[in-house]
Amino acid sequence: MEIEEKVLKLIKSGKNGILQNELWKKAKIDSSKCSRILAKLEKEGKISREKESEKGVKTYLIKYIEKKEEKPRSFKLLLIGDMFSPCTGCALECEPEKCVLLAEWVYGLEKEG
Ligand code: SF4
Known part of the structure; x- marks a missing residue:
């Protein structure tokens, strides 16, 4: 499994998102690589990032963005x-x-x- 897919799968598994400072540990990658992957996923519109603070540590809450299927248009x-x-x-x-x-x-x- 490619690391990007693994990261996305971890994000999807968190019902209310996942904190970035937990994500890179769970994905077993370093934090800067995690940041690069997240920046790419955010640019592609697959995730959102919101500033979050956990026990005084600043991080981001990462959430998967569900793509709604478009209904076929009726003419x-x-x-x-x-x-x-x-x-x-x-x-x-x-x-x-x-x-x-x-x-x-x-x-x-x-x-x-
Ligand atoms: S000119 Fe006639 S065909 Fe064109 S938009 Fe108006 S009503 Fe419709």
């Missing part, structure tokens, strides 16, 4: 069959009440029903 409301709304990407001077393209598209919506 159903913009489509009639496989035709997009004419307003999608339209660069015309817009007067919706006079727009023939929009009127035809709305008419298509009514037909689809």
Whole structure:
């Protein structure tokens, strides 16, 4: 297992995060190497670091950032069959009440029903 993965796994295992001054000991690496790995993971958006003080010793509380899965986008409301709304990407001077393209598209919506 690569050391970076090991560090990330240790961070994930702490329910409320893990203190940096415990992390490097548990990972069996020196503190400066731990700092470099954490800086990289933070830059990648995988962890957060908050200043913390434990028994007068300044350290950081490291937390894993859960990635929420994005729901697939639905374009159903913009489509009639496989035709997009004419307003999608339209660069015309817009007067919706006079727009023939929009009127035809709305008419298509009514037909689809
Ligand atoms: S209403 Fe007509 S002019 Fe306005 S954005 Fe839609 S298609 Fe374009």
